[in-house]
Amino acid sequence: MSALRFWEEQGLLTPGRDADTGYRRYDSRESAKVTLIALLRATGYRFGVIAQILDELAAGNPEQMRRALESRLTHLDEVSAGCLAASAALHGYLRAWGPPDLPPASDWTPRNYAAPGPSWPGRRNQETGMEPW
Numbered sequence: 001m002s003a004l005r006f007w008e009e010q011g012l013l014t015p016g017r018d019a020d021t022g023y024r025r026y027d028s029r030e031s032a033k034v035t036l037i038a039l040l041r042a043t044g045y046r047f048g049v050i051a052q053i054l055d056e057l058a059a060g061n062p063e064q065m066r067r068a069l070e071s072r073l074t075h076l077d078e079v080s081a082g083c084l085a086a087s088a089a090l091h092g093y094l095r096a097w098g099p100p101d102l103p104p105a106s107d108w109t110p111r112n113y114a115a116p117g118p119s120w121p122g123r124r125n126q127e128t129g130m131e132p133w
């Protein structure tokens with residue numbers, strides 16, 4: 001099933017129909033909704049929230065959507081920064097070992113390795129012992 005058909009079944013799109021063929025026709029308004037839905041899905045929004053955003057836009061209330069998108073952007077920036085910090089820590093860990101061949105199992109403590117800070121996303125929650133994701 002195509003994404004467009006699925007989104008239509010979810011009530012996110014209401015394309016017109018060609019009178020002769022019955023094919024879906026997407027006018028400029030529906031095409032703009034397709035672009036927005038694809039963007040929101042790519043940034044992790046669920047269909048229920050996307051439907052609310054589309055309803056707000058249809059009602060002429062774009063400010064609430066703008067605040068929600070700015071909040072999501074802030075969240076994505078924070079997650080991205082955490083991932084970059086984790087990536088940098090792994091690079092540092094591997095560089096500290098020197099050449100790419102692995103040391104003997106008894107020597108798995110690398111030299112000059114600085115542990116990541118408390119905001120590093122790979123750190124376990126002290127209360128639950130679970131990874132944050």
